[in-house]
Amino acid sequence: MAPARFLIRDAVESDLPRILTIFNEAIRTSTAVWHLEETTLEARQAWLRERRGRGLPVLVAELEGSAQGFASYGDFRPFAGYALTVEHSIYVDQALRGRGLGQGLLEALQDRAVAAGMHVMLAGIEASNVASAALHRKAGFEEAGQLRQVGRKFGRWLDLLFMQKILAASGGHPPAG
Ligand SMILES: CC(C)(COP(=O)(O)OP(=O)(O)OC[C@H]1O[C@@H](n2cnc3c(N)ncnc32)[C@H](O)[C@@H]1OP(=O)(O)O)[C@@H](O)C(=O)NCCC(=O)NCCS
Known part of the structure; x- marks a missing residue:
């Protein structure tokens, strides 16, 4: 599929209904996320507030005016x-996968992690999630181990593959104190 033209930016409150739709779709239809019940707008509001309050990045890929x-x-x-x-x-909306948004988001997130002095980024990926493993491999992540049958969804056991990247540009400045 042709690469899309999109903008990566910090999420704002008005993005939350789109974030909720994308997240709940993944909960309902996939083992990418191991929640068993759909979540609510209030829960996503609390999540965004908590992350922002701690200076942690929440990014969106915007296309045609929405996340x-x-x-x-x-x-x-x-x-x-x-x-x-x-x-x-x-997470990328199902209709827009394969067009570069996931890679754009991962690159931007990595830039934020380096800027924040983080040393390692880690993804916990359901072992049969070929798209996510390939996305991370392409971005320089390496497989760091697999935990067998640590999750269960849709009546089957799930294995968790960890992929990690040591952020080369970061010396890993320990927090003061
Ligand atoms: C995983 C996910 C975020 C990838 O986002 P995306 O926007 O579709 O990916 P991109 O178009 O940026 O693809 C970047 C690279 O990832 C790999 N990739 C993406 N989708 C792939 C697929 N279906 N099969 C194999 N490789 C794939 C390719 O290497 C691709 O590079 P290329 O286009 O040069 O071949 C998306 O599929 C998604 O939201 N999945 C459901 C939620 C999920 O699994 N999240 C990850 C949880 S750990």
Whole structure:
């Protein structure tokens, strides 16, 4: 499919209905995300507020005036020793996949992580998610291990593949203190 022309920018409150639609579609139809129930606008509002409040990026890919994909990162594990490792996720509207939005979002997120002094980016990918694994491989992520049968959805066990990238440009500045 032809690459799309899109804009990557920080998410704002008015993007949340689109973010919710894209996220709930992934919950309903895929094992990309292991929620079993659709989520609500209020939950997404709280998520955006929490991420923004902590200075964590929430990005959208905008096309023809509305958000068609989003990406963000947060804690890998909430213990101080992991502070320079982030776990991210990326979702693109089904109708616009394969047109470069996922790659654009991942590159922009990586730039933010480097700017924030992060050292490692990590993606937890359901092991049969060929598109996500290929997207990450193309961006220089490497497979870092696979956990077997740690999830269950649609009546089957799910394996979790971790892919990681050590951010070369980052020396990994430890937070002060
Ligand atoms: C994974 C996802 C974010 C990729 O976004 P996208 O916009 O479709 O991907 P892009 O068009 O930017 O593709 C970038 C690269 O990823 C790889 N890729 C993307 N889709 C692919 C597919 N269906 N099969 C194989 N490789 C694929 C290719 O290497 C591609 O580069 P190329 O076009 O030069 O071949 C998207 O498929 C999606 O939202 N899936 C559902 C949610 C999900 O799985 N999120 C990731 C959770 S870890």
